[in-house]
Amino acid sequence: MADATIEPGSYRDPSGAVYRRDGVLLRQVNQVFADEWEALRASGLLDRLTRDRLLVTHAEAPLEMRLSDDAIAVIRPEIVPVISYPYEWCFSQLRDAALLTLRIQSLALDAEMTLKDASAYNVQFLEGRPILIDTLSFERQVPDAPWVAYRQFCEQFLAPLALMAKRDVRLGALMRSDLDGVPLDLAAKLLPGRTRLDPGLAAHIHLHARSQRRHADAGATATGPGPSRRAPRVSSTGRRALIDNLERTIRTLEWAPQGTEWADYTEHTNYTDAGRLAKERIVVEMLAQAGGTWVWDLGANTGDFSRLAAALDRRVVAPDADPAAVERHYRRVRDAGETRILPLLMDLMNPSPASGWGVQERASIFERTNADVIVALALIHHLAIARNVPLERVSALFASVAPMAIVEWVPKDDSQVQRLLASRRDIFPDYTLDGFRAAFGRHYEIVRESPVEATARSLFLLRRQP
């Protein structure tokens, strides 16, 4: 049998490991988790969660596919085609993921089970909705026991959401610097003082942080060291009240995407109606010509062109660097029940790096791309002029990601480029149409070049050189 490759992020939970064998994603259930696994299967919870699309489905796999001898079962989880991380989500994506986690915990309590962790990384977006991907996240509820994942929930969901809603939405990026979430003492310091008057935030963040500080050196001074360390009792009603209270607290957190430069970008372009229609027609033709399944619409803004690709039944990943634009896009996707588009928050100038243990636990965005086609519309001038990236480097990056590309050339005399040059010296002598052709010609062959009528812009369909 082929060697197995363990997923780098799968090492914390001794219940089982995620690995690939012959390219197939598998999950082993370890002996130590045998009783919990049987209880979970007998509880009916898995059926309920998978039926409601709250948890990925799984199929049983032969035990011969196991990773090690302490396996008692092997499962084959449903595949999530694009893995994204919490720091790549907009406010509402993280909020929806938090509410999903609480909903699942509530259903688990109904089945006398409980979530033993509440990691935001256990949630992914599949077919437009958040879904739990960790089938082994459950254990039997011990009578009167507190929720062991409470702290993790507060650090990975509540604290970043509160900071984004009450201080600045860009503080969601703190999730990138600490994979365990936002430390509560830091959240308490950064939140405005008035949040101490909000009962939910006062309890779950401010008092919680103070309690952590007070008991930091005491181990579980909950009541002393050693085998007699006690945890506080929490009744079944208390557990439900806690989940209800967390849900109410999360639901009160709101963020209205204000009109940032980018979120309103499509309202302030220099396209006439005729130019815009012509551009849409050419992009649709080029998408059809490019083929493939997965389109990465770089700088997607609020997703006008992502929707055109989705209408051709493409699956679309739609990154943008502006939190307000991604927020608006996600809400449009969610409210329309669109299942083929995944908006993500990502700055192409500083994309998600590999991180965590051994710099492997979380993969970089480019290790997770599956793009057949890159679409880069009204983007090239922002990279080349506003951010000084040479066109050849843009071309090299695109070519490393996808075999096909649709790129819009925006000439220097375009009003949008002139705006970028208004307050700086023009140090871009190579930023010309010929320069563009030469730079992209190093990595691509030009399949089609189409001027966009009523504009000075052109669209290029490019195929990566073999």
Next chain:
Amino acid sequence: MYLESLYAYLDPGAGSLIIQGLIAAAITVPFLLRSKITEALRRIRRRD
């Protein structure tokens, strides 16, 4: 209730457990009251 009886591969944190117990104790009665009132209103609306 002993910590060892919780099968937690995460460190739930002593301070987090304590505050959780206190919060749960404080919100249980209001939660129960609200649940009862909500249920009663639902029954009344159903009867109408």
